[in-house]
Amino acid sequence: MRRFLALGVLLAVASLPRVVAGQRPAPRSVPLTRGMVITESVRIRPGTYTFDADPSMDSALVVVRGEGITVDLRGVTLRGAAAEAAPDAARGVAIRVDGGRDITIHGASIRGVRIAVLARGTRGLTLRDNDLSYNWKPRLFSLVGHESLIDWLSFHQNEKREWMRFGAAIYLDSVQGGRIEGNRAEQGMNALLMHRTDSVRIVENTVAFNSGLGIGMYRSSGNVIVRNRIDYNVRGYSHRWYRRGQDSAGLLMYEQSHGNVVAWNSVTHSGDGLFLWAGQETMDSGKGGANDNLFFANDFSFAPTNGIEATFSRNHFIGNIVEGNDHGVWGGYSYSSTIRGNCFARNRIAIAIEHGQDNTITHNTFRGDTTAIYLWANPIEPSDWGYPKHRDTRSRDYRITDNRFTGHATTWRVTQTSALDTARNVVAADAAACTPRRLLGAEYDSLTSVIQQAAGTASSTARSFDASIPAALWPRRDRSAIVVDEWGPFDWRSPKLWPVDTMHDAVQLRTLGPTGRWRITSLDGVRGVSSRSGRMGDTLVVRPLREREHDWRVTLEYLGGATVSPRGVRTAAGVPVPFTFARWEPHMRWDVRFFAWTDTLQDPPRSSGNLDAITRGTPILTRQERRLDYQWYGPRFGLPQNRWALDATSTVTVPDGEHTVRIISDDAARVWVDDRLVIERREPGGSEVMHAPLDGGTHTVRVQFYQLTGWTELRVDIVPGRERSVGSAGPH
Secondary structure, three states, rough: HHHHHHHHHHHHOOOOOOOOOOOOOOOEOOOOOOOOOOOOOOOOOOOOEOOOOOOOOOOOOEOOOOEEEEEEEEEEEEEOOOOOHHHHHHHEEEEEEOOOEEEEEEEEEEEOOOEEEEEEEEEEEEEEOOOOOOOOOOOOOOOOEEEOOHHOOOOOOOOHHHHHHEEEEEOOOOOOOEEEEOEEEEEEEEEHHHHHHHOEEEEEEEOOOOOEEEEEEEEOOOOOOEEEEEEOOOOOOOOEEEOOHHHOOEEEEEEEOOOOOOOOOOOOOOOOOEEEOOHHHHHHHHHOOOOOOOOOHHHHHHHOEEEEEEOOOEEEEEEEEEEEEEEEEOOOOOOOOOOOOEEEEEEEEEEEEEEEEEOEEEOOEEEEEEEEEEEEOOOOOOOEEEEEEHHOEEOOOOOEEEEEEOOEEEEEEEEEEEEEEEEOOOOEEOOOOOOOOHOHHHHHHHHHHEEEHHHOOOOOOOOOOOOOOOOOOOOOOHHOOOOOOOOOEOOOOOOEEEEOOOOOOEEEEEEOOOOOEEEEEEEOOOEEEOOOEEEOOOEEEEEOOHHHHHHHEEEEEEEOOOOOOOOOOOOOOOOOOEEEEEEOOOOOOEEEEEEOOOOOHHHHOOOOOOOHHHHHOOOOOOOOOOOOEEOOOOOOOOOOOOEEEEEEEEEEEEEEEEEEEEEEEOOOEEEEEOOEEHHHHHOOOOOEEEEEEEEEEOOOEEEEEOOOOOOEEEEEEEEOOOOOOOOOOOOO
C-alpha cells in the first residue's frame, strides 16, 4: 500500500487549477518610468533603463496591480547598481506585483537589485523567459583553507518575512497558482524564494551558481517543480580543506511544506542537494512536518554535505541518482518514508538515518559507497527539543529489501534499532550500470505519465518537455568542480587563476575557465614562474621575491571562446580577456598577551571596565604572531575553554590611498588606531564583521578581544579600499 502513496500525492497535484490565457487586445507600447503603476497590459519599449533603487522593500521601480495583465519586457534591461559595483551594493525592488489575478511578466532582464520580482497575494502569476541574474549577494569570508562562521546561513524563521533581507531574483509571498517557466537566475544569493505559496508550476528554469539557495520554500505546498537546472548553489567549500556547505542548498523545503512534486531536476554541486526540515512548529509540538512530498528521478549528486537531507518528516524518494556526496540521504527522525529504486554511488554513507521509524528502503542499487546503510539511535536526545517529548523516537521497524550492494567497505551498520526486515538483498561483485527506469520498471512509466499531467497547462504558450533530467551545465564532474571565491561559486564562463592550496614560497595557481590558451602579460613582485604561456587547465607555479612574498601580482591574458564575467559582462570569441591573481598583505608582527579569569563577576558584559581590569593583570601566555587569526571549537596554546581575553599591538605601514581595518570577532572586541578607538563591540554574540578606515602611512594598531564560551573566531585584516561588507545577513 505504501508504495502507492506517492501516486496519491500526484493525483491531488494534477487536479490543481490551470492558468489559461484568454484573448486580449494587443497591449500599448510605453517607455518605462520610475514609479510607474501598471494596471493594464502593456509593452515596455525596448532599451536599457538605469535607476537608483530605493532600499526599502516597500518601494519598487514598477508596480503591477489588477487582473488579466501582461507586462511584455522583451528587449528591456532594468539596471540598478552598475556592473562594476560590488554585488552587495545592489538594493531595492525592481518589479512588485501587488495582489491581483492572472498576471504575466515576461522577457525582462533585471540586474543589480536586491529583489528583481516581488509578488504578494497574487492569484495566477506567470513569470516567463526573464533573465534575473547578477543581483544582490553578500561578500563571503570563507576562503581557501580558511572558513568563517560569518557565512553560515539560517533560514529557520520566516514568519515575519525574515528571508527578504537575504535578497532573491524572485520572491513569492502568498501566491496561489501560476507558472514560473524558462527563467534564468544566476550569480545572486537566492534565485527563487517562496513563502506560503501554493499550486505553482516551476518548469525548465535555470537557477544556478548562487551563493545561497536555488529554490527555497517555507510553508509552501502543492507545487510542481520539474526539469529545472538547480546546480552549483553553494558556499562553504574549499576543495581538500573544508566542505560544510554552510546550509546553502539547491532546494530548501522548510516548515510544513507538503504535497510538492519534484521531478527530473538536476540538483548537483550545491551545499545540500535537497534540504528538507519539518520546521520549528514540529520541533516544538511533535505534530505535522514537511510531509508527503515526492522526489522522483532527480540528480542529487556531488554535494559537499548531503545529496538529500530530509528530517522529522514523511516523504517519498523514488528513482533518483545520488552520487558522490558525503551522505547520500541524511534522514534523521524520518518516518513512514519510502526510498525506492534509487541509484546510490560513491557516497561516504549512502543512507544515514538516526531515530527513524517505519521506513522502507527497497529496490535500490548501492555501488562503491564507503558505508551503504547506517541506522542508529542516540541514548540521549537534546533536552531543548520538544519533539522527543511528544513522540516515540525509537529507531525501529525498517523494511530493507530487494537492494543490490556492490563494492562497500561496510554494507550496513545498525545499532540501537529493532525490527528489521532484510529479505532478498544481494551483495554482488559486479558493478552493473544503474538506471532508475530499469530498477522501477512499469512504476517509472506510471509516475511519469501522472507528473507530466501535473506539470502541464491548457495555455497556448505551454511548452512540451521530455521526461528526463535536463542536460548538465558542464560535463559531469565530482566536487572538485566547486570553486567558491569571495562572491560565491565560480561559473567557469570566464578565465580565473585559483590557488591549488594555501600560500607557500612557491604558489601554485590553476588556470580555470573555458577552453582556450593563456599567456602572461605582466609580473610584479615575482622572481620566477614555471611557464609564460599554455592551455587553460594548466597549473602555474609562481615564486614571489623574498622581500615581496606578501605583495605581488601576476596578470594573464585569455584567448579563446566567448566569455561572460562573474558580473555578467560579455566578451566575444577571439577577444583577449585579462585575468589576475594578486596578493597584498602588509607586514605586521603582533605582540599578544593572553589573560584568563574564573569569577563570573569579572565577565566583561557585567561592567564596561571589566575587560580593562582583566588586561591590566598578569598574562597567562605571551606570543608573537604574524597574523591575528584564530578560530576553533577547542582551546589552543594551553588557553582555557572559556573566559579568556587578549591584548595585541602591532605597527603597520600601508601605502598612500584608502584602506580598511577589518575585524571578525566572536565574542567581542575593540580596536584602536594610533590610540584612537575606531571599533567597539562590547556584548558577546556570534561572529560579526566590523570595519574602520585607515589612511596611508605608519600606524599603531591595538586589539582587545574576549571569549566567554563556545566558538572562538578572531581575524584582523588590513585590506585596500573602503570596505563595508557585513556578510550574508545584510542589513537588519
